[in-house]
Amino acid sequence: MSGAIFEGTLLNLRPFLACVFAGFAIKIMDDYLDGPLDALVGKISWSTRLEKGALPYALMVFCLGVAADDGWAVTLFWASYALGMRGDLQRSLLSRLTGWQEIVLTGLCISAVYGSRALGTSWLAVFIVQAWDDLLDKDIDKLTGAHNWAIQWGSTETAISLVIAVSLLSLLHPVKLLLVLISYILITRLMRLLISTGGRADVDTDIVVS
Amino acid sequence: MKQCVLIGKTNVGKTVFAINFADFLGVSKLAIEFTTPNGEIYERNLSLSDALQELTSDTPHHTLGLQKFQISLPGLKGRKRFTIVDTSGLTEGIHREAFVRKAMAQTLAQVRTAAVILHLIDAGSVGKVGVLEAVGEVDWQVAQFGGMRRGYAILANKMDLMGAKQGLLKIRQDFPGHLIIPISALNKTGFTEVKQYVWRHI
Ligand SMILES: Nc1nc2c(ncn2[C@@H]2O[C@H](COP(=O)(O)OP(=O)(O)O)[C@@H](O)[C@H]2O)c(=O)[nH]1
Numbered sequence: 001m002s003g004a005i006f007e008g009t010l011l012n013l014r015p016f017l018a019c020v021f022a023g024f025a026i027k028i029m030d031d032y033l034d035g036p037l038d039a040l041v042g043k044i045s046w047s048t049r050l051e052k053g054a055l056p057y058a059l060m061v062f063c064l065g066v067a068a069d070d071g072w073a074v075t076l077f078w079a080s081y082a083l084g085m086r087g088d089l090q091r092s093l094l095s096r097l098t099g100w101q102e103i104v105l106t107g108l109c110i111s112a113v114y115g116s117r118a119l120g121t122s123w124l125a126v127f128i129v130q131a132w133d134d135l136l137d138k139d140i141d142k143l144t145g146a147h148n149w150a151i152q153w154g155s156t157e158t159a160i161s162l163v164i165a166v167s168l169l170s171l172l173h174p175v176k177l178l179l180v181l182i183s184y185i186l187i188t189r190l191m192r193l194l195i196s197t198g199g200r201a202d203v204d205t206d207i208v209v210s
Numbered sequence: 211m212k213q214c215v216l217i218g219k220t221n222v223g224k225t226v227f228a229i230n231f232a233d234f235l236g237v238s239k240l241a242i243e244f245t246t247p248n249g250e251i252y253e254r255n256l257s258l259s260d261a262l263q264e265l266t267s268d269t270p271h272h273t274l275g276l277q278k279f280q281i282s283l284p285g286l287k288g289r290k291r292f293t294i295v296d297t298s299g300l301t302e303g304i305h306r307e308a309f310v311r312k313a314m315a316q317t318l319a320q321v322r323t324a325a326v327i328l329h330l331i332d333a334g335s336v337g338k339v340g341v342l343e344a345v346g347e348v349d350w351q352v353a354q355f356g357g358m359r360r361g362y363a364i365l366a367n368k369m370d371l372m373g374a375k376q377g378l379l380k381i382r383q384d385f386p387g388h389l390i391i392p393i394s395a396l397n398k399t400g401f402t403e404v405k406q407y408v409w410r411h412i
């Protein structure tokens with residue numbers, strides 16, 4: 001009987017773990033891509049230190065997410081891939097497809113397995129996190145030229161979109177909204193902790209703005 | 211084709227940067243289009259080492275007119291093409307030679323339409339003699355103009371020299387609110403950051 005209870009709680013924990021692990025994988029990937037310039041303006045990240053190790057690390061962490069709950073992990077990752085493509089929607093990429101075509105094709109495959117509702121709600125969840133991040137990082141992103149909605153659309157417009165997305169998701173899937181927000185906060189806190197305790201001996205501190 | 215314009219006083223290392231950055235991005239032969247201050251255009255093919263030898267020097271105004279070449283930038287998702295425009299250096303006041311004056315007018319005209327403006331400052335000499343001596347009125351004007359638009363960054367060059375770190379700190383103090391990337395055009399350091407910056411703006 002206690003086994004069943006344990007299994008029950010674990011079952012409820014699984015989507016949450018999927019959020020945390022997928023979120024970690026996404027964060028490692030993003031930070032790695034934005035690494036060098038961000039480090040220069042003091043927006044330091046733990047994963048910049050991983051350098052080439054970022055790829056296997058991100059993949060492994062993502063596997064843990066899939067093991068916890070594949071539907072959550074896969075749709076969240078797809079959503080961040082799709083939203084991360086925002087500078088390259090019209091451009092022809094390595095695959096010879098444009099950003100749009102890549103997003104639609106991969107989205108169709110994934111929604112065939114997990115359904116369009118899971119895909120849509122994950123997209124909303126990642127949109128919320130991204131918009132929030134963009135509002136916080138507006139000034140730094142302006143300096144380094146990073147893609148940022150608050151710069152592109154304006155802060156008010158981004159904030160309004162954020163509110164709309166939050167309302168929509170709280171209607172469609174309040175649990176996803178809650179779990180994604182909790183894991184987002186958890187991950188950013190944890191990353192900050194890793195930076196302050198991990199040391200950054202390999203980075204020339206003279207070069208980093210304090 | 212989007213343009214990345216190099217601007218700054220003479221002898222800060224614009225031409226060395228242009229050639230070595232091309233090398234860093236995997237270009238082995240340069241098809242350089244020269245535009246004289248009078249507007250005549252001709253093209254020459256040069257290897258990187260020949261270009262370094264012929265086009266750079268420590269005498270001012272070695273580059274008169276514009277030197278342009280195309281670069282295909284390899285990135286995470288495909289490639290982007292752009293043109294690097296190496297300009298003649300800016301000097302204080304009005305130069306007595308008409309040819310030099312024309313070259314400067316030409317430089318400023320490029321800046322208006324550029325997608326990326328990289329403003330080079332010699333951090334080595336800033337470290338040695340201070341910002342006021344090493345950086346001229348022109349640099350302030352360029353920074354002020356650049357700060358109002360997208361794609362403007364300062365490259366603190368010659369970081370390999372003694373005192374350049376001191377120079378970098380002073381440049382940071384005196385040009386607040388700008389992105390400042392420390393580089394050594396000679397040793398090709400800091401180029402990853404510059405590449406990422408250029409990529410984001412073209
Ligand atoms: N030590 C050092 N010297 C440099 C560097 N970049 C350029 N120089 C030297 O500075 C001088 C002027 O370079 P050049 O590219 O012709 O300057 P330009 O007038 O701005 O085009 C040359 O003697 C270069 O060798 C650097 O990063 N470090």
Ligand SMILES: [Mg+2]
Nearest residue numbers: 224225272273
């Ligand atoms: Mg020159």
